[in-house]
Amino acid sequence: MSFADKINSEFELAEKNISSEHILAHIRKDAFTSFQKLGIPSNRHEEWRYTNIKTQLPESLSITGHTTWNLAKDGFNSFAGIKATKLVFLNGVLNTGLSTIIEETGVTVGSLKEHLSHNKGLTEKYFGKLVKKYEDHFSMLNTAFVNDGAFVHVKKGVTAKQPIFIINLYNSPENFTQSRNLIIVEDSSKLDVIVDFQNLGFSSYYNHVSECFVGNNADLNVTKLQTATQHTTAVHTLEAEVERDAKFTCTTISLEAKLIRNTTNVRLSGENSEARLNGLYYGTGTSLIDNHILVDHLVPNCQSNQLYKGILDEEATGVFNGKIFVKQDAQKTNAFQSSKAILLSDEASINSKPQLEIFADDVKCSHGAAIGQLSQDEVFYLRTRGIHEADAKSILTYAFASQIINTITIEALKVYLDNKLKERLHLDF
Amino acid sequence: MLSIKNLNVAINGQQILKDFNLEIKTGEVHAIMGPNGTGKSTLASTLAGKEAYEVLSGEVTFKGKDLLEMSPDERAREGVFLAFQYPVEIPGVSVTNFMKAAINAKRRHFGLDPMDAKDFLKLMRQKMELVEIKKEMMSRSLNEGFSGGEKKRNEIFQMAMLEPSLCILDETDSGLDIDALRIVANGINKLRTADRSFLVITHYQRLLNYIVPDVVHVMFGGKIVKSGGKELALELEEKGYDWIKDEVAAEA
Ligand SMILES: Nc1ncnc2c1ncn2[C@@H]1O[C@H](COP(=O)(O)OP(=O)(O)OP(=O)(O)O)[C@@H](O)[C@H]1O
Numbered sequence: 065m066s067f068a069d070k071i072n073s074e075f076e077l078a079e080k081n082i083s084s085e086h087i088l089a090h091i092r093k094d095a096f097t098s099f100q101k102l103g104i105p106s107n108r109h110e111e112w113r114y115t116n117i118k119t120q121l122p123e124s125l126s127i128t129g130h131t132t133w134n135l136a137k138d139g140f141n142s143f144a145g146i147k148a149t150k151l152v153f154l155n156g157v158l159n160t161g162l163s164t165i166i167e168e169t170g171v172t173v174g175s176l177k178e179h180l181s182h183n184k185g186l187t188e189k190y191f192g193k194l195v196k197k198y199e200d201h202f203s204m205l206n207t208a209f210v211n212d213g214a215f216v217h218v219k220k221g222v223t224a225k226q227p228i229f230i231i232n233l234y235n236s237p238e239n240f241t242q243s244r245n246l247i248i249v250e251d252s253s254k255l256d257v258i259v260d261f262q263n264l265g266f267s268s269y270y271n272h273v274s275e276c277f278v279g280n281n282a283d284l285n286v287t288k289l290q291t292a293t294q295h296t297t298a299v300h301t302l303e304a305e306v307e308r309d310a311k312f313t314c315t316t317i318s319l320e321a322k323l324i325r326n327t328t329n330v331r332l333s334g335e336n337s338e339a340r341l342n343g344l345y346y347g348t349g350t351s352l353i354d355n356h357i358l359v360d361h362l363v364p365n366c367q368s369n370q371l372y373k374g375i376l377d378e379e380a381t382g383v384f385n386g387k388i389f390v391k392q393d394a395q396k397t398n399a400f401q402s403s404k405a406i407l408l409s410d411e412a413s414i415n416s417k418p419q420l421e422i423f424a425d426d427v428k429c430s431h432g433a434a435i436g437q438l439s440q441d442e443v444f445y446l447r448t449r450g451i452h453e454a455d456a457k458s459i460l461t462y463a464f465a466s467q468i469i470n471t472i473t474i475e476a477l478k479v480y481l482d483n484k485l486k487e488r489l490h491l492d493f
Numbered sequence: 494m495l496s497i498k499n500l501n502v503a504i505n506g507q508q509i510l511k512d513f514n515l516e517i518k519t520g521e522v523h524a525i526m527g528p529n530g531t532g533k534s535t536l537a538s539t540l541a542g543k544e545a546y547e548v549l550s551g552e553v554t555f556k557g558k559d560l561l562e563m564s565p566d567e568r569a570r571e572g573v574f575l576a577f578q579y580p581v582e583i584p585g586v587s588v589t590n591f592m593k594a595a596i597n598a599k600r601r602h603f604g605l606d607p608m609d610a611k612d613f614l615k616l617m618r619q620k621m622e623l624v625e626i627k628k629e630m631m632s633r634s635l636n637e638g639f640s641g642g643e644k645k646r647n648e649i650f651q652m653a654m655l656e657p658s659l660c661i662l663d664e665t666d667s668g669l670d671i672d673a674l675r676i677v678a679n680g681i682n683k684l685r686t687a688d689r690s691f692l693v694i695t696h697y698q699r700l701l702n703y704i705v706p707d708v709v710h711v712m713f714g715g716k717i718v719k720s721g722g723k724e725l726a727l728e729l730e731e732k733g734y735d736w737i738k739d740e741v742a743a744e745a
């Protein structure tokens with residue numbers, strides 16, 4: 065049976081288990097119809113040109129298969145040093161025993177599966193509204209098979225005191241796990257979310273989608289951690305809609321991967337809104353890390369800022385595609401993009417492509433892309449103080465990467481990442 | 494301490510040092526003066542091991558070892574220190590972290606454990622006082638946005654931290670205001686010991702009022718053309734380089 069046939073029969077089977085009244089019944093069917101037309105993209109597809117995902121997903125993978133898992137409390141990194149509400153998902157399904165919820169008025173967190181059944185008002189309004197319906201292969205697959213994930217809601221005018229930490233753990237090499245987050249931050253509210261991924265098995269495959277709604281004058285700060293994701297083949301899609309006077313920040317830190325694709329799409333749909341998208345990726349071995357970003361300026365007076373840094377060593381590959389769209393109405397747009405990568409070996413490579421499509425005339429847009437090596441003069445300077453060549457290079461690589469880590473506002477998280485980076489670079493200061 | 498014999502060095506195919514000879518004994522302070530572009534920094538960089546400088550022929554022995562065989566970092570760990578004429582700015586690396594890495598690299602080289610945090614901070618404080626550097630400086634990125642004078646002070650601070658045997662100072666005085674010059678020179682003087690040698694490159698006699706040299710050399714056209722006592726610096730200050738050039742021309 066081909067992968068496509070297998071997915072078809074899994075979908076049919078899944079359909080039987082869901083009542084036609086369920087809020088998802090239609091959405092899922094539509095999404096699946098879309099997906100059937102789209103299929104899994106090959107590298108002939110422009111958006112997947114440098115990331116041949118099709119060849120990296122074994123045909124034997126099951127979409128609906130779920131491996132149960134008895135995981136001890138100390139069997140994973142629970143980020144003990146960071147105080148937060150922690151939702152722990154095992155192969156895509158919420159595990160309440162491992163989760164810790166710090167109750168806060170106006171903040172609702174829990175299993176998306178449950179909220180889709182019991183919180184229809186909100187989920188009907190928001191679920192599936194941001195994913196690109198007829199074009200995004202993996203969002204459609206994810207929507208068609210949606211099962212569980214995190215549901216986060218912050219009421220109007222509420223500033224959440226604790227961050228919400230969504231910890232996704234994987235251990236099953238047989239499944240292509242579909243998981244989904246729905247994050248709603250209502251008008252004038254504020255929230256920090258950290259989404260972490262850990263592969264605890266031999267290899268893992270997953271397709272993760274987050275939809276983020278940022279209401280008027282609200283502030284949502286999302287940090288995505290791919291720092292324990294060796295042997296991981298994953299597609300991450302994050303869709304955000306940012307309303308008037310609101311601010312959305314997304315920081316994507318990818319330090320380990322077999323193949324990871326991060327698609328980050330932001331719609332600035334309310335005037336005077338702002339998006340900050342920062343990223344750091346560090347590939348070694350034969351890993352491939354792909355960041356596709358789209359900031360869509362739909363209305364006037366908005367700001368966006370993309371700042372990505374990549375380090376590629378050994379035979380690693382990086383892909384950066386940063387799009388800035390400025391629609392005709394979006395006058396007085398201020399959009400900026402910077403992508404810098406350093407190649408630490410001759411076999412490492414990066415495909416970097418800025419893509420600006422500007423239809424308004426009164427805008428400020430700039431982009432810069434730099435690919436290079438470490439500065440010889442800087443390496444020499446450090447060596448003249450007795451520092452070995454390899455260490456000098458590590459120190460300079462650390463300095464390069466620190467700029468992104470330093471943008472992180474949750475102090476304990478910044479310290480964690482700083483140490484993680486030092487560990488990766490074998491630095492002991 | 495240092496012995497340079499018939500050293501010929503080229504950069505980008507152009508020969509700069511021509512049969513250069515110099516002998517510095519342990520504990521001595523030598524000054525090198527000479528017109529712009531004559532190869533003073535080339536000498537300093539060659540001794541520090543900068544790759545772009547191609548050694549065509551000649552020998553350099555440092556404490557009895559072949560210096561030219563060593564990598565730049567090995568030279569530093571063995572005790573060669575170059576205070577740069579133009580220190581490089583390194584964004585994102587704090588002075589503190591940088592010094593920790595440098596000190597511990599040297600300690601490991603001599604089979605010692607990394608310095609513990611408390612001792613390290615104490616040492617930092619001590620050496621900062623020596624050249625009157627403010628504490629805030631230590632958490633800033635190395636040389637980034639430092640004023641010309643601050644960069645030079647920072648070089649001497651690093652030198653004090655690393656306690657080298659051979660200190661090469663390339664125009665450490667240029668860019669320093671009058672007070673800073675005195676402070677830095679006093680700092681350097683405190684580092685003068687019987688087992689440490691100095692090679693001081695400068696354009697101005699003023700520095701040599703503070704750091705009194707044992708020998709003054711005049712460099713011209715890639716080699717030393719005249720050597721003398723500290724009075725030679727005064728004479729150069731007074732008369733410029735033309736008379737030296739004439740002397741060289743007459744000999745040729
Ligand atoms: N990368 C290079 N390529 C070609 N020529 C170079 C290079 N670097 C230095 N030179 C030349 O080598 C010569 C010696 O330069 P050097 O910096 O050693 O002079 P200096 O004596 O230190 O001068 P100053 O007093 O101005 O500092 C100069 O003519 C300079 O232009």
Ligand SMILES: [Mg+2]
Nearest residue numbers: 533534535578
């Ligand atoms: Mg010079």
